[in-house]
Amino acid sequence: MQVILGAGKEGKVPAARTAAALVDARRADEPLHSSPGDTRRETPKLDAITLRIATCADLTETLPSLLGELLREWMELLNQQVAGTQACSRPVESCVLHRGVDQQRHEVIAPTGLALPAKTRQTLQEIVSQIAHDAHASRQPLPVSGKPHGVLIALTHTTDRQATGDDWLWLGEPAAAALESGHASAAIDALSRGLALHQQQQARHAEASKAAVAQALKDERRHLAAELHDTLAQELSYLQMQSARLTRAARHAPQEVQALAEDVHTQARRALRQTRELINGAHATWGDAPLACVLDNLVEEFETRSGMVFELDNRIQALHLPDAQALQVMFIVREAMTNSVRHARATHLRLQLLYQSSGPHQSSGPQPAERVLLTIEDNGCGFDPADIAPAHFGLGIMQDRARQLGADFAITQPRHGGTRVTLSWERHDT
Numbered sequence: 001m002q003v004i005l006g007a008g009k010e011g012k013v014p015a016a017r018t019a020a021a022l023v024d025a026r027r028a029d030e031p032l033h034s035s036p037g038d039t040r041r042e043t044p045k046l047d048a049i050t051l052r053i054a055t056c057a058d059l060t061e062t063l064p065s066l067l068g069e070l071l072r073e074w075m076e077l078l079n080q081q082v083a084g085t086q087a088c089s090r091p092v093e094s095c096v097l098h099r100g101v102d103q104q105r106h107e108v109i110a111p112t113g114l115a116l117p118a119k120t121r122q123t124l125q126e127i128v129s130q131i132a133h134d135a136h137a138s139r140q141p142l143p144v145s146g147k148p149h150g151v152l153i154a155l156t157h158t159t160d161r162q163a164t165g166d167d168w169l170w171l172g173e174p175a176a177a178a179l180e181s182g183h184a185s186a187a188i189d190a191l192s193r194g195l196a197l198h199q200q201q202q203a204r205h206a207e208a209s210k211a212a213v214a215q216a217l218k219d220e221r222r223h224l225a226a227e228l229h230d231t232l233a234q235e236l237s238y239l240q241m242q243s244a245r246l247t248r249a250a251r252h253a254p255q256e257v258q259a260l261a262e263d264v265h266t267q268a269r270r271a272l273r274q275t276r277e278l279i280n281g282a283h284a285t286w287g288d289a290p291l292a293c294v295l296d297n298l299v300e301e302f303e304t305r306s307g308m309v310f311e312l313d314n315r316i317q318a319l320h321l322p323d324a325q326a327l328q329v330m331f332i333v334r335e336a337m338t339n340s341v342r343h344a345r346a347t348h349l350r351l352q353l354l355y356q357s358s359g360p361h362q363s364s365g366p367q368p369a370e371r372v373l374l375t376i377e378d379n380g381c382g383f384d385p386a387d388i389a390p391a392h393f394g395l396g397i398m399q400d401r402a403r404q405l406g407a408d409f410a411i412t413q414p415r416h417g418g419t420r421v422t423l424s425w426e427r428h429d430t
Contacts (some may be wrong), residue, residue, distance in 0.1 A: 026393070046190035053194025054201060060109055063096055067111035070187050093120065093148065093172030096155075097128050098195070101203065105129070106166070120148045127152065128168050134372040157193040167195045225279045233279065236272040238260050274397075277331055277427065291319045294330050295351055306341045308349055315354040319372065328401045329374070332409075335394050336376040336421040344380025344419060351376055355427065376421040382413045 049066055056062035071094055095116055097106040107129050108121045131152075148170075155167040169188060243265035250261040292314045299310045321329065333351070340346045352375040395411070398421075402409035407425035414420050 006314055020424065046186055049187075049192040050190045050197065053191070054197035056198065057100055059096075059195075059198065060107070063098075063109045064112040065095060066191075067096065067109070068113060068189070071111055073187075093150070093170075095121075095124070095170050096191075096195075097124055097168040097170065099166040100199065106168070123148060124152075124170055128166075145197040153188060155188070155195055167192070169414040189251065228275055228279050233272065233275050236268065236275055240265070240268040240272050242374065290317065291321050291326060291329065291353065292317060294326050295333065295353065298333055299351065302337050302341065302349075308347055310337075310343060311348070311350040313350060313354075315352075316317065316372070319353070325405060328405050332398050332421075332423055333374070333376060333402050335398050340376075340378040340380055340419070343381070344378050346378035346380030356424065370427055371424050372427050374423045377414065377418060379418045382417055382419050384413075 044201055048233045049070075052062060052066065093114065093116060095108050095110040095114075097108055099106040106125050108116065108124065110116045111112050131154075150172040153169040153171070155169055169191065243261070247258075247265045250258045254259075260378070263329065294302055299312050302308070303310055337349060352373075354373055356371050356373045399409055402423060405423075405425055407423050410422045411424070412420045
């Protein structure tokens with residue numbers, strides 16, 4: 001079996017252009033074998049084939065019939081070129097091997113009415129899988145020994161495979177003998193154009209669907225936040241005020257009643273606080289923004305409501321986290337900053353974000369960064385976490401959020417005074 005590579009189409013097409021306009025643009029490209037006289041009269045029909053492929057919803061439903069049409073025309077052309085006694089009437093094996101951007105393995109799409117043997121399908125998939133990873137595969141023919149016999153034609157340019165997928169056309173003998181005709185090469189070009197445009201159309205649809213889903217989720221979260229604010233948050237706020245009154249009224253009551261009143265007040269405060277965090281989190285979405293934007297927003301928020309000096313030492317400019325993880329980090333940092341403002345009597349707070357390595361490094365080169373370290377440190381009066389009263393549950397919430405992140409969380413007191421909160425988690429670069 002011989003591999004013939006070519007018929008690739010380069011470049012991406014702007015999203016605003018329609019499939020028909022794309023066909024007109026790509027028709028200006030020269031076919032594999034330049035034969036203007038043979039192909040000019042076929043242009044409308046080939047354009048129709050390109051459009052059918054480009055606009056179809058499912059290639060496995062559209063390609064089989066089109067391949068059948070192309071094969072019948074090629075065999076008629078071949079039979080016209082040979083003596084009647086040599087004309088071929090047996091079915092010709094052929095298929096398209098298609099791999100989308102998100103697919104790991106090529107899919108074999110055969111013409112209507114042709115059932116390729118399982119061994120042939122497997123062999124072709126293995127061959128194409130090997131060739132697709134060869135950087136030189138688009139520059140010169142590569143001989144492939146063994147069966148099945150025929151030719152394999154690259155329908156996707158090597159430089160486009162990462163963006164548009166990977167497509168190949170296999171023609172069994174004797175259909176391969178008709179490849180030198182202008183009609184065959186023009187038909188292959190039409191097939192190549194259609195597949196490239198189909199991949200681009202699918203990519204745009206997927207991107208549009210992803211954006212629509214993201215926007216719908218954002219709108220739903222904001223709607224729920226508004227509902228929480230207007231209903232549950234208001235009720236919990238009233239409950240907190242009343243439980244505070246109950247606590248004061250129970251000062252001279254038996255110890256058991258005092259403890260019960262204090263517990264009710266604590267739980268009311270906890271519920272109100274968590275509800276407010278849910279409301280704030282429902283409005284917090286960063287998309288592709290890095291974690292640095294989350295920290296910048298927090299510093300800006302606290303600068304407007306506090307006289308403290310806030311410093312951000314960000315040594316990771318492009319650390320991206322999913323919204324759910326970024327939200328947990330934001331809540332932890334906000335809690336630490338709130339404690340500094342309310343309780344530490346601090347005048348300065350420093351946020352630092354950097355990579356850190358863990359464990360010994362054997363080589364002589366720079367040590368690889370394996371974890372992300374976030375530090376919040378103030379110059380306040382400091383405190384011993386062991387002395388925190390049970391009613392102050394902010395520390396426990398921060399610890400719970402760190403566990404959800406799979407992060408290490410610690411509160412320490414530096415020798416020069418103040419409080420240091422550290423959060424570190426494993427680095428996952430994509």
